[in-house]
Amino acid sequence: MGSLVRRDDDVDINQPLVPESTSHLGSKASATEEEDQETSKQLASRIWIETRKLWKIVGPAIFSRVVSYSMNVITQAFAGHLGEVELAAISIANTVIVGFNFGLLLGMASALETLCGQAFGAKRYRMLGIYLQRSWIVLFLCCFLLLPLYIFASPILKLLGQPDDVAESSGLVACWLIPLHFSFAFQFPLQRFLQSQLKNIVIAWVSLAGLLVNVLMSWLLIYVFDFGLVGAAVSLDVSWWVLVFGLYGYTVCGGCPLTWSGFSMEAFSGLWEFLKLSAASGVMLCLENWYYRILILMTGFLQNATLAVDALSVCMTINGWELMIPLAFFAGTGVRVANELGAGNGKAAKFATIVSVTQSSVIGVFFCVLIMILHNKIAYIFSSDTDVLEAVDKLSILLAVTILLNSVQPVLSGVAVGSGWQAMVAYINLGCYYIIGLPLGILMGLVFKFGVMGIWGGMVFGGTAVQTLILAVITIRCDWEKQAEIAQQRVAKWSSTPKQEDDQTEVQN
Structure with a gap:
């Protein structure tokens, strides 16, 4: 009988008397809390990693876009001392004539964001260079189709109700901006090509160089040499081509060893499908x-x-x-x-x-x-x-x-x-x-x-x-x-x- 008696010293009085089932529930709740905390940590980590990847593109892209937006504004500001007609002329030429073509060519180049981005993710690195060359061909030919808008800018603006003096001056500026027009065909694809490889910092540095050239050329051609509207147009031409040669030089001189393997005849294949996506x-x-x-x-x-x-x-x-x-x-x-x-x-x-x-x-x-x-x-x-x-x-x-x-x-x-x-x-x-x-x-x-x-x-x-x-x-x-x-x-x-x-x-x- 003595073996069946439970002595007081066999019981730990400090141990809470918790039913066995409640104890299991407590341990499960603790495990659930730990799992939730771990899930939260994993989610926070994923968000941080994705944010870093995203802002590696977004940060330099904001800078380069603000710079590009500022170049036209700076040239117009320098041209402001020439007179109201001259200022209106370069503003209209940029906003109406260049703006119309800018939007279309920029949109066509964005086809590379799809093709280059997906090819880069699939590790088909060599194809990025082929897509770049195809885009150059398509956009360059498209520039010729859009050329009449520059050549006949004056009569077009007169039809839109602009005064004759403003329309004539805008037409002069538009003709001198034809080199700028053709720079779009090369610069926009180069930007998308590099952007798809997360090389936006290169675009930002080249954009800064273009902005500095733009300020210098605008000051020299408008204020120093007094070339007037022609000087304003040429300063834009030069600064935008600086962007082209800067990005092209980085691409072909070793900056993209995996994605640029030189010019290829393959670029001339599949142009019709490429044109449809670009359009x-x-x-x-x-x-x-x-x-x-x-x-x-x-x-x-x-x-x-x-x-x-x-x-x-x-x-x-x-x-x-x-x-x-x-x-x-x-x-x-x-x-x-x-x-x-x-x-x-x-x-x-x-x-x-x-x-x-x-x-x-x-x-x-x-x-x-x-x-x-x-x-x-x-x-x-x-x-x-x-x-x-x-x-x-x-x-x-x-x-x-x-x-x-x-x-x-x-x-x-x-x-x-x-x-x-x-x-x-x-x-x-x-x-x-x-x-x-x-x-x-x-x-x-x-x-x-x-x-x-x-x-x-x-x-x-x-x-x-x-x-x-x-x-x-x-x-x-x-x-x-x-x-x-x-x-x-x-x-x-x-x-x-x-x-x-x-x-x-x-x-x-």
Whole structure:
């Protein structure tokens, strides 16, 4: 019987009397918490790694885009002392003639973001050089087709209602900007070629060199040698060709040993398919590029058009500067998505999209709030006229909304470029911008007499917002694993030679 008696000293009085089942639940809860913490750490690590990859492209891209945007502004500023007609001439030549062709050629070159990005992800490194040469051929030939816009710039501008003296001076500038026009055919593909290999820092340094040359040449040719409008045009020609030779020199002189193996006759094969993809890319981007240019033209039909144009120009300038950030995310997202899809990593492409959209949106919200806080002060940068200040103040809410939408829309367009959806997005842009947005802007602004706010509001909410919503739905519903398969099939189709020993080689960035 004594063996059946439990003595008090057999019990640890400090040990809590917990049922066995409760103890197991506690250990399971602890394990779950540890798993959650580990998952959170892994997610934070993935976000940090993706952020580093993304900003390796976005950071230099912001800098190079701001520099490129500034070169034309600097030349116009130097030309400002020549007179109102001369300043208007170079501004119109840059905005209307060069701007029209710039958007189309830039869009056509973005086909390389799809092809080079996916080929790089698939480690078909040699094909990047072939794609680059094909793009040079296609864009160079396209430059000849667009040449009449420069040669006949004067009569075209007169038809658009410009005064004869401004149209004649703009036509002179346009003819002297023909070398600039042809530089686009080489510079844009070189930028996309290097960007797809994460070599954006090279583009940034070369852009800085081009900016310094632009400042020096503008000062010499306009102020020192007094070449007037011709000097302003030549300074732009020289500075943009500095970008071409700088990027080309880096590419062929050992900067890209894996992706540049010299000129090849293979570049002349598959040009028709390449042209179709380039054309789709060009239409996709130029429809966006022309949209807000049309906004400014439409404002000229309003009563008190001078004040409306002045206020809208202030808002568009601010929007243009801030837009360099989303456009850099456009480039970064396109490269990251294309690289991951080319490597067959659909989930990684989806994750890159989420990180990019989130970070760009946060930046957009920041600037949106900043505009709302400084709504009655932002115009002081450009004007002290009371009427202009009041007009800009009224438009500040639309400026804030536009900046917010622009923080998302270009990123989603970058996803489309990285995935090769250019043709589909071109149709979406056509429908949203020109079938919905533009008629709604005309209706609100000119028919219902809401003025510039009606025009801009109709185009923003009817065009940009609808397009952003459609692209968001398409991206959310995307089957990323299927897109990875399509990307690999595209790489195999467009590669004229099999993989050699590239799979065992790491790219030195």
